[in-house]
Amino acid sequence: xxxxxxxxxxxxxxxxxxxxxxxxxxxxxxxxxxxxxxxxxxxxxxxxxxxxxxxxxxxxxxxxxxxxxxxxxxxxxxxxxxxxxxxxxxxxxxxxxxxxxxxxxxxxxxxxxxxxxxxxxxxxxxxxxxxxxxxxxxxxxxxxxxxxxxxxxxxxxxxxxxxxxxxxxxxxxxxxxxxxxxxxxxxxxxxxxxxxxxxxxxxxxxxxxxxxxxxxxxxxxxxxxxxxxxxxxxxxxxxxxxxxxxxxxxxxxxxxxxxxxxxxxxxxxxxxxxxxxx
Amino acid sequence: xxxxxxxxxxxxxxxxxxxxxxxxxxxxxxxxxxxxxxxxxxxxxxxxxxxxxxxxxxxxxxxxxxxxxxxxxxxxxxxxxxxxxxxxxxxxxxxxxxxxxxxxxxxxxxxxxxxxxxxxxxxxxxxxxxxxxxxxxxxxxxxxxxxxxxxxxxxxxxxxxxxxxxxxxxxxxxxxxxxxxxx
Numbered sequence: 001x002x003x004x005x006x007x008x009x010x011x012x013x014x015x016x017x018x019x020x021x022x023x024x025x026x027x028x029x030x031x032x033x034x035x036x037x038x039x040x041x042x043x044x045x046x047x048x049x050x051x052x053x054x055x056x057x058x059x060x061x062x063x064x065x066x067x068x069x070x071x072x073x074x075x076x077x078x079x080x081x082x083x084x085x086x087x088x089x090x091x092x093x094x095x096x097x098x099x100x101x102x103x104x105x106x107x108x109x110x111x112x113x114x115x116x117x118x119x120x121x122x123x124x125x126x127x128x129x130x131x132x133x134x135x136x137x138x139x140x141x142x143x144x145x146x147x148x149x150x151x152x153x154x155x156x157x158x159x160x161x162x163x164x165x166x167x168x169x170x171x172x173x174x175x176x177x178x179x180x181x182x183x184x185x186x187x188x189x190x191x192x193x194x195x196x197x198x199x200x201x202x203x204x205x206x207x208x209x210x211x212x213x214x215x216x217x218x219x220x221x222x223x224x225x226x227x228x229x230x231x232x233x234x235x236x237x238x239x240x241x242x243x244x245x246x247x248x249x250x251x252x253x254x255x256x257x258x259x260x261x262x263x264x265x266x267x268x269x270x271x272x273x274x275x276x277x278x
Numbered sequence: 279x280x281x282x283x284x285x286x287x288x289x290x291x292x293x294x295x296x297x298x299x300x301x302x303x304x305x306x307x308x309x310x311x312x313x314x315x316x317x318x319x320x321x322x323x324x325x326x327x328x329x330x331x332x333x334x335x336x337x338x339x340x341x342x343x344x345x346x347x348x349x350x351x352x353x354x355x356x357x358x359x360x361x362x363x364x365x366x367x368x369x370x371x372x373x374x375x376x377x378x379x380x381x382x383x384x385x386x387x388x389x390x391x392x393x394x395x396x397x398x399x400x401x402x403x404x405x406x407x408x409x410x411x412x413x414x415x416x417x418x419x420x421x422x423x424x425x426x427x428x429x430x431x432x433x434x435x436x437x438x439x440x441x442x443x444x445x446x447x448x449x450x451x452x453x454x455x456x457x458x459x460x461x
Contacts, residue, residue: 212290228290245289247314259314263290 004254005061007261014218015063016092017253018230019050021078022070023223027096027135029121031161031206033199035235036070043223047077049251053221054088056253062219068094068230079107086114092157094119097145098138105148112153117189119157120146125175143183150184157189163206165192198234198241212244217264219257225249226256228263279444282307289313295320304352304445305436326432332425334364339389340396340429342366342374347400350437355447359454368458388417392426399430 007013023043025036054065065085072078073095085091097120100108111118120142124130127139149156158180162168173192180190195207215229224240225248227233232244246263247256282304283289288296292310296302302310305323309316327341338361345353354375361371373383374393384390395414398406406414414423439445455461 242283242287242289242310245313246291248312249314255314259291 002059002061004257004261007264008061008063012217012264013257013261014216016066016218017054017057017062017064018066018068018218018220019045019053020069020220020222020230020233021045021050021067021072021081022075023235024074025069025071025096026074026098027071027138029135029200030133030204031195031199031201033196033201033231033234034070035200035238040235042070044075045221045223047075047081050081050221051084051088053251053253054085056251057219057257058088060254060257063089065089065091066094066218066230067091071096071099073099073104079104079111082108082116083110083114086111086116090115092117092119094121094159096121096134096138096142097149098141100141100145100148105152108149108154109152111155115155117155117157118149119159119191121161122146122158122176122180123160123162125172125179143179146180146183146185155189156185157191158185160190160192161195162192163195164208165194168192196231198231199236202236212263213267215244217260217267219246219253219260221250221253221256226260228260279442280308280311282446283310292316300450301448303448305440308443308445323432323436326425326428330425332422332429335366336389336392336426337429338364338366339370339374339392340426341433342371343393343396344400344430344433345437346375347397348434348437348441350441352440352445352447353433353437355451355455358458358460359451362458368460371460391417395423395426396430399427400434 001009004013008015021044023034023036024038024040025032026038028037050067057065065088067082067085072093078093082091082093093116095118097118121134122130122139122142123133130139131137146156146158160176177187177190181187195201196210197207198210201207210231212228215231218229220227220230220232222233224233226246228244228246232241234241246259249255283292284307285296285302288310291313292306295306295316301307306316306320309319327337338357342354342357342361345357358371358375361374362368369378369383372378373380380393381390384393391413394410398410418426452461
């Protein structure tokens with residue numbers, strides 16, 4: 001067993017190895033951690049680089065992979081990349097599901113035979129409320145895309161991000177759950193999490209604070225380096241946050257993985273993912 | 279030239295180097311951009327330039343002289359104050375900075391041999407001339423010669439790093455230099 005596999009088995013480090021595929025996005029959500037938008041610098045990690053690091057991650061003992069951004073699916077190669085990653089380890093890819101045209105959906109069909117899930121953001125059961133945070137037509141595009149993915153046998157999760165999940169209107173949440181169930185998504189594939197006060201959310205005075213003590217250590221590789229968590233490589237005022245930077249080195253993966261394990265081992269006892277950000 | 283990372287943005291592995299009183303040094307705050315390099319560099323520099331078997335006065339002679347030869351504004355200003363705190367006089371500091379004749383101020387044979395060795399290591403090319411080497415060997419055994427040579431080399435590295443990146447001298451250092459008439 002490698003040192004990383006041991007740290008994962010003991011629960012000291014999360015088993016999922018995350019990749020920021022890119023930073024640009026077709027949307028401009030009000031709570032975006034990375035200030036993503038159409039005009040921002042792409043900062044792609046690169047298809048071959050991701051696959052290479054994923055393979056090393058599997059050898060090191062990581063048990064799952066994750067891909068986020070930006071919007072990963074604005075990159076032409078994303079369906080093929082996710083298929084390659086899904087052939088290595090169970091993979092989740094986060095998406096806004098607004099770029100899934102017929103051609104894209106056809107390209108994604110091979111994902112149905114792999115341990116792959118597409119995690120799609122849907123925050124509110126009403127189009128106007130949802131689109132106020134995520135942009136015009138977002139709700140319509142999501143509720144059109146999700147059934148098409150489900151029909152093709154592709155795994156889908158719905159992620160709902162709220163200012164304060166504990167204060168959410170239960171009737172509204174019930175309508176949201178009715179909606180995802182109607183699209184073929186069971187309750188176990190619906191996650192609700194708080195807005196994290198980093199990036200644009202912090203600029204907009206939204207969300208809960210999340211730092212070293214609150215976040216679970218999950219190695220996250222980006223074009224700018226390795227970070228402590230997928231909630232770490234955030235951007236505010238156009239500047240990359242470095243408070244949760246682990247290293248600029250991302251290859252070999254063993255190096256940032258060992259540094260992350262060392263950091264995780266230094267956390268005060270009792271600290272864990274106390275705000276349940278998944 | 280480069281942004282200096284403040285305590286709020288300090289990467290996790292860099293945070294121990296921000297734990298002292300006041301803001302971190304510009305060297306720390308710039309190296310924090312690359313925490314894995316910072317983690318290797320600062321202990322290395324601290325070990326070589328910090329307290330060892332060689333007394334701090336001798337080390338500061340080496341560091342300040344090297345920095346002056348390399349015309350590193352940041353290192354000269356920072357180590358002028360450290361040199362004063364290590365027991366060097368204002369006259370000795372001025373001589374090491376090239377503002378007075380070394381031989382007019384320093385009279386100790388060991389220190390004069392050390393300064394010659396520093397001048398050769400910092401500015402020379404290829405092997406050191408035999409006479410300078412012989413003079414150094416008269417006053418330094420192998421351990422001292424190795425360590426002093428490495429102090430020069432590490433200082434050269436820092437001189438180029440600080441000069442190339444244009445690191446700013448702290449307000450406290452500038453105030454002290456003004457107070458001592460060495461600004």
